Amino acid sequence: MKPERIPSLLTRHFTSMGRRGKQLVMMAADVVSLLFAVWAAYALRLGEWFVPSQQQIWLILTAPLLALPGFITLGLYRSVVRYLGEQALWAVLKATIMAAALWAILAFMTRMTGQEGVPRAVPLLYGLIAAVLVAGSRFGARWLLWLPVRRVFGGRQVLIYGAGDAGRQLAASLRQARELFPAGFVDDDVTLQGKDMDGLRVYSPTQLPSVIDRFGIHDVIVTLPSASGARRREVVAFLEQFSLRVRILPAVSAIADGRHLVNMVREVDIGDLLGRDPVAADPALLGRCISGKVVLVTGAGGSIGSELCQQITGLGPSRLVVLEVSEHALYQIERVLRRVAPCPIVARLGSVKDAELVQQILREQRVETVYHAAAHKHVPLVEANVIEGVRNNVMGTLTLAQAAFDAGVETFVLISTDKAVRPTNVMGATKRWAELIVQDFARRAEQLGKGQRFCALRFGNVLGSSGSVIPLFREQIAQGGPVTVTHAEVTRYFMSIHEAVELVIQAGSLAGGGEIFLLDMGDPVRILDLAHNMIRLAGHAVRDDDDPDGDIEIVVTGLRPGEKLYEELLIATSNAESTRHPKIMKASEPRLEGEELAGLLARLDMAVASQDAPAARVVLMAVANRSRGNE
Template identity: 40%
Template sequence: MVKFSRIAILLLIDICIVNFSYIMAYLFRFDFDVNSKVFDAWFYIYAGNIFPITLACIAAFWLLGLYTSMWRYAGTEELTKIVLAAATAQLMVIACVTFLGLYMPKGIYVISFLFMVFLLGAFRMSYRFVRGLRTPGSFNSFVLRIGRKDLIGEHVTKVMVIGAGEAGASMINEIKSHHEYGKKVVVAIDDDPIKKGHRICGVKVAGGKADIRLVARKYGVDEIIIAIPSANKKAIQSIMDECKRTRCKIKILPSLIDLINEKVSISKLRDVDIEDFLGRDPVHVNLREISSYIEGKIVMVTGGGGSIGSELCRQIGRFKPRRIIAVDIYENSVFELTNELKELHPKLELEIVIASIRDKTRMDEVFRKYKPHVIFHAAAHKHVPLMENNPKEAVLNNIMGTKNMLDLAEEHAVERFVMISTDKAVNPTNVMGATKRVGEMMLQEKSSHARTTFAAVRFGNVLGSNGSVIPIFRKQIEKGGPVTVTHPDITRYFMTIPEAVELVIQTGAMAEGGEIFILDMGEPVKILDLAENVIRLSGYVPYVDIDIALTGLRPGEKLYEELLLDEEGIEKTGHNKIYVGHPLPANPVLKEMLQETDGHAVIEEEIKRVSAMTEAEVKKWLQEIVPNYSPQQSSQQ
């Protein structure tokens, strides 16, 4: 009912505008000489046909959509519609008058067109102006309140918009049009020097990126909105480095690709997450290559309930495998994964196997039953401090378990085998890294004579994985702090779990046998900076609300991680985020241990002896196999 009432009012007003425009056109055309016979003769043509002329104009307005536009959001597009509608109206009137065998002076059409454009536009834009009078913080309401107390009050959030482009303008207009959000844009920022000092949608552009902190303080900004969807990750990171020096809440528009075909609005804003501080553009994979080796295949994922393993299962499900076999020793994690995958991929055939990779007999049963074509080996003990205190367990799981998987993959003619490794395997200073390096060496040795395509993927820390620093920091913040960092200069490489897993799956398509792929992790991140950012994103001020305590390096911990051994070299692959290291000849000690006697490899007997060794003896044994393993190095750094 309200809608039809609004249209009826618009129609009535437009009828008045049309006739007023023609009357004024006649007056201007004949110099306001209304008493002359010439005026009467020509005016009679209009007056005698006022109904068809008015109907023709209203019909043109209807056809051009003047009664379907939302004039509270009127802009250049609506003004263009008005011009086209007025022009179409004149053409329809000319056609109507000609059809009736009549004629009006050409000047009447031109002058009435100008009057129509002006009056139609003025009336419709005045609607927006009147609404602006009721919008807190608008320039219109400010004009009406000169000399009076500002009615905005203390509950309005003062906003700075970074980006004075189209997205920034849309965001400012959106906030102005919706006072229910309780926000007021007080200032804008843009690095374009031409825009500095000018206004965008009534908001002053007060400076560039370098001025963010100063401008935020000057205008009392509570919230910063980054409205540059076309900017790359490095540019966004640079802006956020400035924003985090303020105490403002930070929100960001999604990237341009996420906004395609969608209007820029407050609903599209999201909170800044820790991933935004990594400064890396999103990973893209070759879907055709991946599908070629996964689609229709049986894929096994060991450690399927872990952070990497579960994400592997989620993403592999996208590529239409015949079946996924998720193997894990812990039932709770894979139980949760089962429910999630049923929702994500209802048609996916999923089998959960509770088993340990240490138990070769049990794993052989699994291989014989499911006959996997592709294996992603993610099962491992990965926590550095825990493995320093439990080196025997690391050897059993990361070496013996991996050897079992390698042997069974060869025996059962698995097509591809991809092992998840770590940057800690490079010049290792801890047990976990040394055992993972042994796993890499065994894989490369196996690849030299097996039909199965074996490859390893080496990368650093993943954000949000079980036991990683981000969840630990957040738990410490929930308890009121302090957040603990081992050393002020310690750095680590980071990736998000989904992008790491996408690249792992991509390497499976690129593998030819024996490669160690290295993922481009971007620039290393200082853990101290990471801790400060997590505190800020939680709504606190570092060292004021939440303290940061330095605890000293833990056993086996490096100040920095490496991704490549010097002798491995590095080559680019077809993917700009994936590199490959040259395969190295097996260590003679390990090669001898891998020789079989009486149907068993020597290393299997060696690992049985490990259970009787002391922790120091286990580390010494690892040094024999991995000469560049330096357990004492952690205490030196």
């Protein structure tokens, strides 16, 4: 037999024993240790090889008999050896002190000592030697038991944050999967700390540094499915200070059962740190514009559009019509919807710029509600392609709104952006023009008493959208950096895509006509801080002046053309009103009168027709500046 296999065989044999058998083995080891401790105490005190007399032999044999009841009382046989912690040292010390004191009392108060008596130093030496041997046997056994695990799972041991039902189920799943090995739990509950749950020790968060060092931990999984989003963010932020790869179990609403928890574990998304606890949706607002109605979503294959489609199908529309200019994107979203949608799905390939197509769709499908999400929204690309940006974002919105107005569509919701506020770039200016167009159709519908509702919804970045900085940072981190930030002080608003779309649907139901709704985006986030957080969440260190040996560098590249340091949600000051939904506000933004807007649209259309990008830019920005309101 190869020597290196002996620890594995011993471990396998010991772990296969029942709990009673393991306790008997530990007791036997303690008996041997205590007997040797008494003999060694005599030998050290006398300075020679000690040969006990018959009376001394009887006295030595009493040592384990006196010690074992105390060891049992103090719980030395309740702990699982593999997960023994440093707190066991205190229990061993108390037990051996008590054992040595009882033995000393017996030795000095009886005639078992023989004629030679017991030197006064012997009980003290006995206690010290016994403490070393009893503690050493346990920690030595722990090292021996962990040795095969370290060989098999070296660098792949994981801590589980949360010792509740989900955490214990995950530990069991990890043991079966054998890709990661659970080394223990971390929990804030002081009543659990120091205990063993399913054979795993529960540690306090304050013990993390020593536990990480002892087990060589590189991964931690947060399992707090029933905790609030704020609590999970607090835990993840706490773990950021350690060089760990942090992953998370989804919220309880996303877990169907516990049988496949390993597959549910995901990387910590930045949304786990930036998101808010969402306010429960109002069922009446969710269904008012959708339930039993024919709904059209433009830009259905985009990040916002696809989420809109998936949420709409769950609200009982009579039919969902999806319009998308990209063949691949339309194919993908149609596949997803046909798999989950209980209603008919009508997929149309084409652009909102195609007036005949849009009119045909609205007329033939008898559309009642329109969510207009189709737009070019990547700031640098639109800045470099002014004509196409105007044609799609402005003229496309005009074409669709005119067709909806003529077809008698009940509700028209434009998905706008915070970049439409005091725009410094073409993309933001085109979206402000789109808002003005929607406002104008709302005015015309009101004048004619048609009962149609046109509104716009303005919000900031959604996490994970195609235009968001987060996918870019994730890609740069995966490539080893550097992570590029345009300016150290640039800030942006962020919201989860699910929450944003849910609020879009509810805002449409609040519309009376002509409103620009604003979503409560929380506090703006500094992009530099976002980069730091994402690097740390990926288990890397930021390379900077404080840590020149870090893994990934952050490079400040300078603001791009048209980019702003700060984004805003309001143009005019102090003009936001609350609505019945706590996360949706209503703004009465400046408008342009119908004839004036029509004249400006004609000028813009001429610039587009002649491919005159500078002229188009001048008209765009002039109108955007005029609609700024009170500075």
